[in-house]
């Protein structure tokens with residue numbers, strides 16, 4: 001535990017950690033634009049950000065990640081409309097996860113006397129950043145609209161060969177089996193659910209998402225992802241039922257965010273958890 005705190009404090013002193021913090025906050029701001037525009041199919045509609053309520057252009061000094069939301073206390077300056085805390089959540093999440101991912105894959109060996117980079121580690125780092133970012137965007141959209149857009153999940157599946165080609169640890173066989181097992185296993189669960197309950201419980205979106213996860217992380221990730229995704233989903237679903245104080249079997253809870261959380265947990269902390277479980 002002490003070693004952990006020493007490591008954290010060492011990382012907090014590195015300017016690279018803060019660089020990734022700022023980069024994460026800025027990317028989070030961009031992901032918010034994606035989350036708003038992709039399901040509304042207006043991604044390329046206009047280049048400038050406008051207020052979703054009154055349509056007025058937002059000046060860039062009201063668009064500073066995290067700070068603007070806090071300074072304006074979640075209200076739009078133009079018309080006073082409430083700005084969802086979701087925007088803040090996404091920016092804070094990326095601002096924290098980016099330096100965490102760099103911490104797990106520290107690819108800069110030295111940089112004061114000329115930049116020395118560990119290339120395989122850099123690929124692992126960017127793979128984790130891209131994977132986490134795409135799943136975050138999918139999750140928030142799924143949470144809000146109960147869909148996982150094909151424009152995100154299908155290109156992720158199609159990018160599998162590129163990911164395998166670039167990634168130092170992923171091999172063809174586990175990625176290909178990952179896509180098939182990922183898509184197939186959820187298809188089986190959806191089919192069983194349909195047979196038992198006579199309606200669709202799991203969307204095809206979840207299936208494509210899990211196929212993408214299998215492709216990017218290998219088939220070894222699938223069982224863990226489904227297992228922890230279901231456990232997280234059940235606990236949080238139970239929490240929702242208790243808070244709302246009614247038992248409703250049709251309570252709609254998207255599965256995508258829980259699958260994503262489990263998959264990102266597997267990618268980032270899988271080693272640590274495995275070691276931890278072995279030592280006990």
Ligand SMILES: [Zn+2]
Pocket residue numbers: 051052053054055056076077078079080081
């Ligand atoms: Zn407005």
